[in-house]
Amino acid sequence: MKNKGSRRSPFAAVLVMAAGLALTGGGYAAATAAVEQVKPASAVASAAQVEEGRKLFLANCASCHGKAAEGSAAGPSLIGVGAASVDFQVGTGRMPGQASGPQLQAKKVQFTQEQIDSLAAYVASLAPGPAVPTEEMLAADGDATRGGELFRINCAMCHNAVGAGGALTEGKFAPSLTGVESKHIYEAMVTGPQNMPVFNDANLTPEDKKDIITYLKYVEENPSAGGYELANLGPVVEGLFAWVFVLGLIIAITIWLGAKSN
Amino acid sequence: MTDKSVKHEKAAARQVAALFFTSIVGSAFAVYAYFAFPITEELGTVRLNTLLLGLGITLGLLGIGIGAVHWAKTLMPDAEVSEERHIARGSEEVRARAVEIIKLADSESGFSRRKLIRRSLYGALALFPLPAIMIFGDLGPNPGDTLRHTMWKKGTRLAKDPSGLPIKASDVTIGSVFHVIPEGLSELEHHKLEEKAKAAVLLVRLDPADIKESEERKSWSYDGIVAYSKICTHVGCPVALYEQHTHHLLCPCHQSTFDVTDACKVVFGPASRPLPQLPITVDAEGYLIAQSDFTEPVGPSFWER
Numbered sequence: 001m002k003n004k005g006s007r008r009s010p011f012a013a014v015l016v017m018a019a020g021l022a023l024t025g026g027g028y029a030a031a032t033a034a035v036e037q038v039k040p041a042s043a044v045a046s047a048a049q050v051e052e053g054r055k056l057f058l059a060n061c062a063s064c065h066g067k068a069a070e071g072s073a074a075g076p077s078l079i080g081v082g083a084a085s086v087d088f089q090v091g092t093g094r095m096p097g098q099a100s101g102p103q104l105q106a107k108k109v110q111f112t113q114e115q116i117d118s119l120a121a122y123v124a125s126l127a128p129g130p131a132v133p134t135e136e137m138l139a140a141d142g143d144a145t146r147g148g149e150l151f152r153i154n155c156a157m158c159h160n161a162v163g164a165g166g167a168l169t170e171g172k173f174a175p176s177l178t179g180v181e182s183k184h185i186y187e188a189m190v191t192g193p194q195n196m197p198v199f200n201d202a203n204l205t206p207e208d209k210k211d212i213i214t215y216l217k218y219v220e221e222n223p224s225a226g227g228y229e230l231a232n233l234g235p236v237v238e239g240l241f242a243w244v245f246v247l248g249l250i251i252a253i254t255i256w257l258g259a260k261s262n
Numbered sequence: 263m264t265d266k267s268v269k270h271e272k273a274a275a276r277q278v279a280a281l282f283f284t285s286i287v288g289s290a291f292a293v294y295a296y297f298a299f300p301i302t303e304e305l306g307t308v309r310l311n312t313l314l315l316g317l318g319i320t321l322g323l324l325g326i327g328i329g330a331v332h333w334a335k336t337l338m339p340d341a342e343v344s345e346e347r348h349i350a351r352g353s354e355e356v357r358a359r360a361v362e363i364i365k366l367a368d369s370e371s372g373f374s375r376r377k378l379i380r381r382s383l384y385g386a387l388a389l390f391p392l393p394a395i396m397i398f399g400d401l402g403p404n405p406g407d408t409l410r411h412t413m414w415k416k417g418t419r420l421a422k423d424p425s426g427l428p429i430k431a432s433d434v435t436i437g438s439v440f441h442v443i444p445e446g447l448s449e450l451e452h453h454k455l456e457e458k459a460k461a462a463v464l465l466v467r468l469d470p471a472d473i474k475e476s477e478e479r480k481s482w483s484y485d486g487i488v489a490y491s492k493i494c495t496h497v498g499c500p501v502a503l504y505e506q507h508t509h510h511l512l513c514p515c516h517q518s519t520f521d522v523t524d525a526c527k528v529v530f531g532p533a534s535r536p537l538p539q540l541p542i543t544v545d546a547e548g549y550l551i552a553q554s555d556f557t558e559p560v561g562p563s564f565w566e567r
Contacts, residue, residue, distance in 0.1 A: 149424055150424075153423050153424060153441050154441055157500065157502040157503050157514055158503050166514070168503060168505060168512060169505065169508070169510055169512055169517075169519055169530070172505065174503075192437050192438070192506055194506070194507065195505040195506050195507050195508065196506060197437055197438055197439035197466075197504050197506045198435060198436075198437040198438040198439075198506070199438060199439075200433070200435050200438055202429075202430070202432075202433030202434075202435075203422070203433065203434075203438055203440055222305055222306065223305065223306040223309055224305075224309065256331075257331060260335075260340075
């Protein structure tokens with residue numbers, strides 16, 4: 001009997017299976033490639049990468065930090081600062097510095113992650129120093145409550161209890177930690193950039209650091225239960241709001257009460 | 263305008279009614295929001311619930327208030343009226359009657375006649391505040407010498423806050439800052455917070471070449487590691503904003519700034535005394551220990567200091 005009703009070719013099933021296999025297999029290959037892309041810094045740097053980093057260093061950094069990263073009057077020695085320091089400073093755009101001031105601020109990043117990795121590999125090849133943290137150290141799946149306590153004891157005095165940042169002396173300030181990548185938070189703790197003190201692994205263990213990052217990501221993702229935060233900057237902003245807007249509103253109502261109706 | 267034109271009067275009346283109706287809507291919305299957006303385990307729901315409830319109640323009250331004022335301003339007569347002041351003194355008859363009542367009360371109760379009752383009542387009234395004075399006495403006890411001493415004593419290990427794990431000198435690398443409590447603080451059963459408030463210490467390692475030390479304090483630091491009280495000498499806030507390059511310690515409350523390289527002397531701000539230094543050394547196992555208690559009272563000045 002001729003099957004006139006069927007609109008399927010006998011090859012359809014084969015084709016669908018082939019397409020499915022290609023998609024899942026290809027997807028898996030792409031995913032593993034992406035995963036491997038993430039962690040070249042933790043792998044041993046190749047000689048070529050170090051050489052590439054040295055060239056970038058000579059072109060972009062040597063004028064201040066010296067030809068062999070030995071430092072000069074314009075910039076500190078980078079021997080022993082480690083890959084984590086380079087990844088933080090260059091990866092947040094603080095380096096190369098462009099304007100002098102109380103402190104170097106985060107700005108547009110000027111290198112690709114690949115170039116930053118090369119620079120970091122070069123600086124790390126000069127002397128041992130803190131390495132770039134691995135993905136596992138950064139996963140925000142620690143204990144947020146414990147992280148909160150550690151954050152309040154070690155960090156909150158400068159960075160504010162929810163990481164909103166705060167003022168220091170003579171124009172320096174502790175930046176807001178909202179939206180900062182976990183990697184950069186971790187690197188800042190390990191290396192102590194600019195006026196921030198160092199929190200080495202004896203002080204805050206890698207687990208402590210993970211908990212702190214978990215806490216910061218928690219407060220970033222969960223809305224405040226207390227209403228709108230007014231930038232979380234505390235009594236100054238709240239006072240300003242009350243004096244300007246609330247008092248203004250009261251004055252406006254008072255004027256309306258006393259005004260003649262038209 | 264509304265007293266001249268019927269059209270305006272009607273419009274004003276409608277506005278007032280609309281304002282009162284807004285109030286009704288606001289109050290009803292507040293009730294609705296309370297049930298429609300309940301507070302659950304999730305923190306964000308507290309915010310939504312209070313926000314909508316607050317907006318509803320605000321509208322409910324504001325509608326009545328603005329409506330009443332609008333009513334008075336547009337529809338009620340605005341002619342100015344003056345009111346005479348009345349004499350406060352009562353009429354002679356009223357006054358005489360009052361005296362009569364008081365006299366009657368006195369004769370009926372026998373207040374003037376019964377000396378014993380009257381005097382014993384005076385005595386009772388005079389003595390009844392006495393227990394209050396006793397209770398004020400319980401606001402003590404006097405602090406004694408607790409303001410002059412902390413938990414630190416010879417050989418107490420410096421431990422990390424909050425874990426209480428002791429710190430080795432080798433853990434403290436240059437540029438790092440440790441928030442320190444005396445070992446054993448976490449195990450205290452009474453007055454833990456009082457002791458912590460006095461004994462909190464900040465531990466910093468400096469390049470020994472950077473430190474200016476007086477002759478008598480030469481032995482108070484260990485290989486560039488210095489420990490200072492974290493309690494501001496101004497009004498007692500925790501001074502913990504340490505700047506790694508300038509070696510300045512900043513107090514977040516009133517911006518007193520102390521120089522860690524120079525015995526934590528005040529370089530700016532309202533504090534008048536340097537932060538007290540804790541003399542430290544290491545024990546046989548390499549852990550940092552205190553040589554003694556602070557040699558002066560920590561924290562703000564008090565009456566005998």
